[in-house]
Amino acid sequence: MIKNTIKDAGWLLGLNAAFVVLLVLFAVNRGLGDAMLSIVIPMLLITSAALFYTYRFSGDTVTAIASALLLETGQMTQVLINEETSAQSTVLLFVSPFLGVIGIIAIHLMQKIDYSDRIKSVRTLSILAGSILVIALGLLIFGRNINGTKAWLVVGGLSLQLTELFKPLYIVFHAVLWSAPFRHRTRFLLSAGITFGSAGLLLIINELGTLLVILCMWIILTFLYSDRILDTAISFGGTVLTILGGYAVMGLIYNSVKKTISMGEAPNGVMKKIFQIYDKLRQRVMIVTDLDQYLAEYKDEASRQPFKAREMIMKGGLFGTTRRTTIPIENSDYAYVGLILRCGIVFAVVVLVLFFIIFCRSMIRSVRISGKYESIVLTGAALGLILPTFINVMGTTNFSFMTGIAVPFISHGGTNMILSVFNVMLLLWGSCRTGPDIAGRIGAKFSGSRRKNPPVPNTIPFTR
């Protein structure tokens, strides 16, 4: 008990240190008044909310606080990027608690799902798979193209990035699939089917970021939850071969169509469509090795993003700067680079570490948890946070190719924010199955018998 309390207190102190760094950097950039208003008050609110969750559900306090810090960092980043006034940033004060309430609702909804018998599992799976397909097809028909991807649905002036829903649906689908008593081959085929089905649809609407997240998720989930080496080999090899092979075949078609066009002939419909998809892909997945050559070739403002992003990283240096560089889509795809510019590489790495802490805590709990469903939810939700983060930050910093995916918490966007909080709630919900931590223990000490135990769903345990 004492040992655990000291360990937890250590975590909290560490996280508070990150909070202090955040506060100082914000104060340097925006002044102390803004720092108090934009960080301290919302931070107190959200920390209280986080502690309440962990007290109520015995969830992981470290995850809650780290998530709260990330949520606050995201808001700070948006305030800094948009150069909002204090009056505007006060509006953001209410965003964090509001999202917290949404999270509570999400947790309660999760508790109510009963997937104990096979028939209900099949029904749940069908609903989940159907939802994924409906969203994908809906986007294909009604989707609005914003920033190069047809991932948006505009209803009455409200823009929703529906592809964000893919990730939690995909996680829950796999949690149900792997915890239900299917035959091994059926399970793997269903898993591969939904993965490649959604990947194909995402490719058509040019949403490469989510596509990549789903493929990575599939490989890692297969690796973790399948006992057969062959499954992992197939998922990894199949994915790599599909991507490279598909890209190569499309490249061949592209060149052949290009040749046809240069000869003054018109290509047929299908070939032309593939040509167009590949042309978009080629530009989106380009890793810029020679910036000078790249700039000579691509002269429009949007194509200069990699160059501008590098300028921002250089200007930001280790500890950030007040010098400015404007870049298109800075508040969304390039929010992480915007954060580097304003708060520096050190702070940006701290942000990555916060994501990493959440991921580690959840992974450790996921392998200790008794139910396979909870374990996959925990792993999937953790991957749902860390994979988009890494894919985005590596793309925007030219470490890998740029796919245009939002960084959870940091990038602008209501759908992204809500889904990020939903992911955290899944993590907290899963973590409450592995025993209380500091907040839970303190809560239990003071509230005694009045504290309600969290409801435990009927799960199918798996053997290690």
Added chain:
Amino acid sequence: MKSFFSNQINKGYAVIFGFVALTVIFSCYLMYYGAVFYGVNEKGDALKESMVKKEIRAATVEGSIVDASGDIITYSEEPGVSARCMYNSYSQLIGFNSAMYGRYGLRGRYEEVLFTGDKNHQGSTVRLTTLNRIQNAAYDEIRGTEGCVVILENATGRIIALATSYPGIEMDVNDLSSNWNEMNSSEHDGFLIQNWRKALAPGSTMKPVTATLVFDEGLSDEVYEDTGSEKIGGYTFHNAGKGVNGSIRLNKAIVKSCNTYFAHMTNEIGLFNLKERAEAFCIGRQLELDFCTVSSGHHLSDSTTEEVAAAGFGQGQLLLTPINIALIGEAIANGGELKQPYLIDSIYNADGVSYTGETQVLSQACSREAAEYVSSAMLDAAESYGIDRKLGIHAKTGTAQVNGMHRASFLSFNDKYTVCLVENNTRKSGKNLAGSAVRLFKLLDSVNEVKHE
């Protein structure tokens, strides 16, 4: 392997380890990519430096360029606003510094100092050795022609005026867009038209160089019987206008600009002596000046006997820029001592003076006696061009044949200044430029003294 795959805890830790490795590698990469530590990423460092330079430039008021008396040539009042040039006579010399059109001329070459701000974010001031009044007058003399005027101060090598012009192009660096198309349609393809860098055959303005050699070889008193032609190798040389001068010595040969005399003497003296003397006058050498690089050529080593003889009177394989021609006059006026021309008097800002131009002796081009002899002959020559001897102007004209047209040049000096006028692609002869030279000398005399700081 199988046991590893059947143990989920191991696999969980393997995934965590994978992300740890990725985080560490990525953090290191970020610092490398952002060139956080100097010297690790050379390309990144260069990019960072250029970025910083760009930023400093945007926040700095471009430094002024002033003449030797402190009179403003270019000035700017706001950061990020290109400096305005006060005189078109300087356009081709100071050039422009534009994000759209590039960086050329002095403003390109001295971009760094013009945008190196002092404590008030004011770029450094570049003081030239020129005088605006003389520069404007020099430009007026050649305006509308493909001409060039170089005026040097003999004792120091300071450039008092350096003007250039091109027919049909009145370049205004304050409004590049209006004459950019015109510039691009000319043979210069958008670059500055700096005729002082254009190397062509010098014509008879080369003769003073050969004359110093003839004198130093002890042949100045040798009488040459000019019959109007001189056959060397397989080629027969003639005087301009098929003139016949009879018995002449060096002095008269200079005054009469006798081609046959100089062809004969050059043939006698030989290739190696001429080559050596030409190089002593910086002909065939690359001159690194503080505002540009000037290249001239003689190709004497590859020339035939008749070509070497032709070089003796300024034709053949000789290619000289107006600056080279002016240097011939400067060296003779200085008793054979060749001083490097320079344009930058000083560079300074509120923090102090960062650069001061100094006189440098490039070479002793010929003996003092030879220089005095040739100088005296050029005084007689000036008189023969109709210039009043009392003005103390020494001169030599040159009219070279270039692609069926003339390259007219007029090399002149008095005890203080050397004035060289050159006009390319013209029907004029060198003598036609004498009037311009005299006007410029009179103006120079009216300027009491050039202020030095």
